[in-house]
Amino acid sequence: MSVIEAPEATTPQEATVRDRADVARQVRLVVTFGLSTAILVYFALAIEDPQVTYILGERVTQEFRPKDLTTTWVSWLAIATSLVALVLAALDRYPRRGAGLALALLVGVMFYLGFLMWAYTDQAGAFQAAIANPIPGTMRIATPLVLGALAGCLCERAGVINIAIEGQFLAGAFFASVFSSIAFTSLAFIPLALVAPFGLLGGVLAGVGVAAMLGLFALRYQVNQVVLGVVLVAFASGLTSFLLGQIPGDRKATFNNPMILDEIRIPVLADIPLLGQALFEQTILVYLMFASVAFVTFLLFETRWGLRVRSVGEHPKAADTVGIKVNRVRWQAVLLGGVFAGLGGAYYTVGSTGAFDREVSAGTGFIALAAVIMGRWHPIGATFAAVFFGFMWNLQNQLSFVDKLPGELLGAAPYLATIIAVAGFVGRVRPPAADGEPYVKS
Structure with a gap:
């Protein structure tokens, strides 16, 4: 009676072999999210007076009046979002396809908000610019x-x-x-x-x-x-x-x-x-x-x-x-x-x-x-x-x-x-x- 030999077990080295493109993707994600996290931390720590003003429109009108905003929570929420993406990328657990794209867009939006908090705080001079709605201007430029x-x-x-x-x-x-x-x-x-x-x-x-x-x-x-x-x-x-x-x-x-x-x-x-x-x-x-x-x-x-x-x-x-x-x-x-x-x-x-x-x-x-x-x-x-x-x-x-x-x-x-x-x-x-x-x- 012949005995069918079981296939040899996969060695740990063979099990961990990854495609070169996948490794390059992970490295690119880690570097990108690492830089974004570091920059956001710098932005948050560089703010002295966390008070800014914003308007929901493109300019101040009777309909869109300036409102006050404390930037601290926005800055640290942006840091937390970028840090989560960094950890997922470092552990090779970053999602792919639609979920990965959605997370990348979220990190991008939060980075933009964290940057705005830094850019509009601690303004010098009598004129204090307010954060305005970027969508109208974006549509004008993007149409052509x-x-x-x-x-x-x-x-x-x-x-x-x-x-x-x-x-x-x-x-x-x-x-x-x-x-x-x-x-x-x-x-x-x-x-x-x-x-x-x-x-x-x-x-x-x-x-x-x-x-x-x-x-x-x-x-x-x-x-x-x-x-x-x-x-x-x-x-x-x-x-x-x-x-x-x-x-x-x-x-x-x-x-x-x-x-x-x-x-x-x-x-x-x-x-x-x-x-x-x-x-x-x-x-x-x-x-x-x-x-x-x-x-x-x-x-x-x-x-x-x-x-x-x-x-x-x-x-x-x-x-x-x-x-x-x-x-x-x-x-x-x-x-x-x-x-x-x-x-x-x-x-x-x-x-x-x-x-x-x-x-x-x-x-x-x-x-x-x-x-x-x-x-x-x-x-x-x-x-x-x-x-x-x-x-x-x-x-x-x-x-x-x-x-x-x-x-x-x-x-x-x-x-x-x-x-x-x-x-x-x-x-x-x-x-x-x-x-x-x-x-x-x-």
């Missing part, structure tokens, strides 16, 4: 970034690198201003309520025009797409500056003085504390941005056309073998992306400030491109990344009223956050396999 990021997602999912988002912003901003100005002064048949929305049409046409140039040289003539994008940005910058200079001084009130989009208040929702006015008392362009995120996500992942776009971005030859016209689909994605980028550019004129000025977008097209990478080429991920960058920009603006940080550091903060987020926290990301590679039918 989200629209530009959606354009980048559409293009790169189809296999076309779109470095030219900044150029589309500039062209969209200029022609939105001009279209709105002409509609107000020369096109009497357009109702007054539609003058500013008519500017959106100019922004869309300009964004699609730059996208057409991108598609022509990238898909027809197979020019290097990175170099092409930089050239298109320089072209749009030079063209808009030239056209602006051609407007005589006495005619700028006519051709570069657009009407601005009116705010539309959604009843009930606009009365929600903290979030209501920021999200539901906005212009039609902001509501279009909300709808665009849902539309692009549905289009890419729930429709046959979206499947084709993703297939030509991943494996164009395989897509070609099943009858998909690769370059036609890429053309469609690039032109549709131009619509959203043009709307993003229009925000800088008819959506906010009015008149066009040179370099009005201030390099935000490149930040939108970084949001695409940080969001892993997914519309929702790119949207959250764009909102994060908008939040950092708004934080810089709000902290300019206090004297805790040098102005030079504040000015660089959004760009530093972009570099750290993309290079440090996103980790290794894989773009669409055929991104930037022209396809020639054999």
